[in-house]
Each structure stands twice: as C-alpha cells, then as structure tokens.
Amino acid sequence: xxxxxxxxxxxxxxxxxxxxxxxxxxxxxxxxxxxxxxxxxxxxxxxxxxxxxxxxxxxxxxxxxxxxxxxxxxxxxxxxxxxxxxxxxxxxxxxxxxxxxxxxxxxxxxxxxxxxxxxxxxxxxxxxxxxxxxxxxxxxxxxxxxxxxxxxxxxxxxxxxxxxxxxxxxxxxxxxxxxxxxxxxxxxxxxxxxxxxxxxxxxxxxxxxxxxxxxxxxxxxxxxxxxxxxxxxxxxxxxxxxxxxxxxxxxxxxxxxxxxxxxxxxxxxxxxxxxxxxxxxxxxxxxxxxxxxxxxxxxxxxxxxxxxxxxxxxxxxxxxxxxxxxxxxxxxxxxxxxxxxxxxxxxxxxxxxxxxxxxxxxxxxxxxxxxxxxxxxxxxxxxxxxxxxxxxxxxxxxxxxxxxxxxxxxxxxxxxxxxxxxxxxxxxxxxxxxxxxxxxxxxxxxxxxxxxxxxxxxxxxxxxxx
Numbered sequence: 001x002x003x004x005x006x007x008x009x010x011x012x013x014x015x016x017x018x019x020x021x022x023x024x025x026x027x028x029x030x031x032x033x034x035x036x037x038x039x040x041x042x043x044x045x046x047x048x049x050x051x052x053x054x055x056x057x058x059x060x061x062x063x064x065x066x067x068x069x070x071x072x073x074x075x076x077x078x079x080x081x082x083x084x085x086x087x088x089x090x091x092x093x094x095x096x097x098x099x100x101x102x103x104x105x106x107x108x109x110x111x112x113x114x115x116x117x118x119x120x121x122x123x124x125x126x127x128x129x130x131x132x133x134x135x136x137x138x139x140x141x142x143x144x145x146x147x148x149x150x151x152x153x154x155x156x157x158x159x160x161x162x163x164x165x166x167x168x169x170x171x172x173x174x175x176x177x178x179x180x181x182x183x184x185x186x187x188x189x190x191x192x193x194x195x196x197x198x199x200x201x202x203x204x205x206x207x208x209x210x211x212x213x214x215x216x217x218x219x220x221x222x223x224x225x226x227x228x229x230x231x232x233x234x235x236x237x238x239x240x241x242x243x244x245x246x247x248x249x250x251x252x253x254x255x256x257x258x259x260x261x262x263x264x265x266x267x268x269x270x271x272x273x274x275x276x277x278x279x280x281x282x283x284x285x286x287x288x289x290x291x292x293x294x295x296x297x298x299x300x301x302x303x304x305x306x307x308x309x310x311x312x313x314x315x316x317x318x319x320x321x322x323x324x325x326x327x328x329x330x331x332x333x334x335x336x337x338x339x340x341x342x343x344x345x346x347x348x349x350x351x352x353x354x355x356x357x358x359x360x361x362x363x364x365x366x367x368x369x370x371x372x373x374x375x376x377x378x379x380x381x382x383x384x385x386x387x388x389x390x391x392x393x394x395x396x397x398x399x400x401x402x403x404x405x406x407x408x409x410x411x412x413x414x415x416x417x418x419x420x421x422x423x424x425x426x427x428x429x430x431x432x433x434x435x436x437x438x439x440x441x442x443x444x445x446x447x448x449x450x451x452x453x454x455x456x457x458x459x460x461x462x463x464x465x466x
C-alpha cells in the first residue's frame with residue numbers, strides 16, 4: 001500500500017503566490033501581457049534561506065488562478081548577477097517584455113548593477129523563457145554621491161518619456177531615490193536625485209531610522225498625483241512608507257518629487273518590499289510577508305515567505321492612502337457564507353471576513369485556554385487594535401498590540417483575509433495590517449463577535465472561474 005500523502009501544512013498559504021518549496025521574498029515585475037497577469041519574485045529554489053536568489057515566475061488569467069512557470073532568471077557564473085538576481089521590474093520595450101533587475105556579484109557589498117533580460121518569445125502569453133543580456137546597462141552608482149547602497153530599478157513613463165528610479169543610501173546615512181533617463185532601455189543617463197531623507201515632508205512622514213530606501217515604486221492616482229513608495233532599510237528590512245506629491249522638472253533635464261503628505265504603507269510587522277503595477281484604471285500592489293517564527297521551524301517546513309493579496313491603491317484628496325483588496329479575490333469565496341449567528345463559529349484555514357461595527361466590538365479569531373487573538377473596533381474613537389500577544393513572533397519586532405487610527409464615525413468596517421499563517425487586516429479602505437500568526441496544536445479557530453456589528457464570512461476555496 002502506498003503511504004498516505006503528507007497532511008497539508010496548516011501554516012502554508014494556499015491561495016497567495018508562493019513557490020511550493022524554498023525561499024521567496026520581494027515581488028518583482030508585476031506585468032500584464034496579452035491579457036495575462038504575470039508576477040515574478042526573488043526565489044531560492046534549493047532551500048528556505050535568502051541566498052542563491054533567482055526570479056520565480058507565475059501567471060494568471062484573473063489574479064486568483066496562478067500557474068507556476070520555470071524559473072525566469074538564474075544567476076550566471078562569472079556574470080554581473082553571479083551572486084543573485086535581485087529586485088526590479090518588467091516593461092514593454094517596443095513589443096518585447098524586458099526584465100530590468102539588480103545583478104549582484106560576490107563582492108557587491110550593497111552595490112548592485114542594472115541588468116536586462118528579454119522574453120525569448122514575445123508571442124508566448126506565458127513568457128516561459130528569458131534571455132539575459134551579457135553586460136549591465138548601469139555598472140555602478142553615479143560618481144560623486146558617496147553611494148553605499150544601490151539597487152532595485154523601477155521604470156516608468158512621465159510626460160512622454162521613460163525614466164527609472166533606483167533605491168540608494170549614502171555614506172552619511174541619508175536615504176535617497178536616484179533618477180535615470182532611460183528612454184533607450186540599453187542606454188541610461190543619471191538625471192539627479194529625485195528625493196532624499198532631508199526633505200522635510202519625507203523626514204516627518206517616514207522618520208529618520210532608515211539609512212537606505214529600497215524598492216522605490218511610483219504610481220499615478222485617480223486625481224493625477226503620484227505616490228512614491230519606498231521600503232525603509234536600516235541595515236536590515238525595517239518597514240514601508242509612502243509619499244504623495246507631484247513630479248516636477250528639475251536641473252539637468254531631470255525630475256524632482258515634491259511631497260505633500262505620507263505615512264506608513266502597512267502598519268503590520270510582516271510586510272515589506274511592495275511592487276506596483278500601473279494599469280489604465282487602477283494601480284495594483286503586492287507585498288512580501290516574511291516568516292516570523294523560529295528559523296528551525298522554517299527549515300523543518302522547507303519553505304519561507306509568501307506574497308500578499310493584490311491590493312488596489314490610490315489616495316484621497318487630503319493625501320492619505322486608500323487601499324482595498326482587489327475585487328477579483330471574491331472569486332475565492334465559497335458559494336455559501338459561513339454561519340454567523342450568535343455564538344462561536346468554526347473558522348477554516350482560509351477565510352474572508354467582513355465586520356461592520358456600529359459600536360465598540362471585539363472580534364475573536366483564535367483562542368486557547370489562556371489566550372485569544374482579537375481585533376477590537378471602536379468607531380467612536382476611530383481605533384482598531386489587533387491583539388496577538390498570545391501568539392508571539394520571532395525576532396526583535398515583538399508581539400505587542402498593533403493600533404490603527406482612522407476618522408471617527410457612526411460605523412467602521414474591517415475586512416480580514418486569512419490564509420494559513422498570513423493575516424491581512426483592512427481597516428475600512430484607509431489602512432492595512434499584515435502579520436503572520438502560527439496556530440499551535442491546542443489552538444481553536446473560532447469566530448466570536450461581541451458587540452453591535454454586522455458580519456459576513458466566507459471560506460476561501462479553490463476559485464471558481466470568473
């Protein structure tokens with residue numbers, strides 16, 4: 001008799017983008033090609049640790065049915081990416097999908113190069129094969145700026161021209177975003193510093209802990225502004241932030257970013273390095289959620305990391321963020337809702353829960369004899385508190401309650417998406433909290449809502465065709 005297949009790992013997300021095994025970190029190059037959604041990510045296919053970084057690749061017709069493809073980019077021995085194919089983007093270069101990414105060699109010491117790889121067959125809607133160019137298009141950071149961190153190209157169009165951003169950090173501890181003119185994708189020209197940490201709006205909104213800004217991303221809002229997204233690096237990944245403002249002409253034929261508002265992009269402790277795709281009618285964002293458990297548990301599991309759900313992002317007239325789950329995620333809802341009558345309702349490993357509170361409300365999601373995982377909602381105070389103290393996280397960030405403040409009102413709606421150990425909390429459309437919560441053997445996953453609230457809940461299941 002054949003042995004029974006292993007039981008599913010209850011910590012492993014089933015419906016988020018992640019490889020079956022090995023390591024995943026930054027999402028890269030979200031790209032729409034011939035009606036198909038493509039998403040790439042940093043990936044070690046051999047072990048659940050951050051080394052030997054390739055680009056993994058998935059695609060989907062609808063953002064929920066994801067198909068895994070062969071590894072897109074592999075480090076080339078003796079090449080500019082011999083020690084890793086790090087973050088970047090994918091663009092349409094005159095009809096040829098082209099990856100623009102960071103190559104690092106064994107002596108990089110934080111300084112990458114900008115490399116290109118072309119889709120071998122642009123007629124293939126799955127873009128299954130990629131061919132790297134042998135030489136980088138930017139071999140080093142610009143002279144004279146004392147740059148000690150340099151990576152993560154992001155290409156965009158503005159005023160009819162193609163530009164690129166690079167994340168940077170300087171020897172004096174100042175983070176910055178550098179700008180390049182790359183109208184011809186094989187010929188790049190340094191065009192100045194787009195923004196740095198001395199900007200007063202950036203300093204107030206993002207704080208002064210970062211010595212480098214990684215993974216810069218830019219998207220347009222529905223009102224015609226731009227949003228600059230950066231990942232804050234203080235010698236290690238720290239948090240993420242955003243700034244709203246305008247691109248304006250600058251010296252040397254370049255651009256500068258005039259910021260007017262900003263803040264934390266995600267208020268949780270397990271979200272980093274988001275990547276943005278600008279569509280004609282919306283901007284979509286994915287983030288990386290790292291493991292927050294003991295490294296020995298990660299090695300035993302054989303996998304590490306997951307990408308988040310795709311999120312639609314925009315801003316309001318006052319410059320604050322607007323963020324909601326992509327509507328395509330409703331394809332994951334089971335045909336019938338979970339029962340939400342008064343009392344305790346068993347929760348599956350993956351679910352989609354919406355609670356509209358009209359007064360102080362406590363939502364319990366997980367419990368054991370001496371602890372409970374709760375979300376406390378108070379519309380009158382304009383607060384939402386995720387309390388997961390009974391489910392400690394590994395690392396220095398701790399497990400203290402996470403509080404989010406939003407405008408007060410007669411009601412406040414939260415939406416919670418849970419998939420295995422990944423918990424994504426959407427506070428109205430104003431804030432998100434992304435955390436990893438690992439169930440223990442004695443934990444009971446039950447929904448209990450205490451307060452005046454309207455509740456809707458669905459199990460997430462293999463998606464129906466939309």
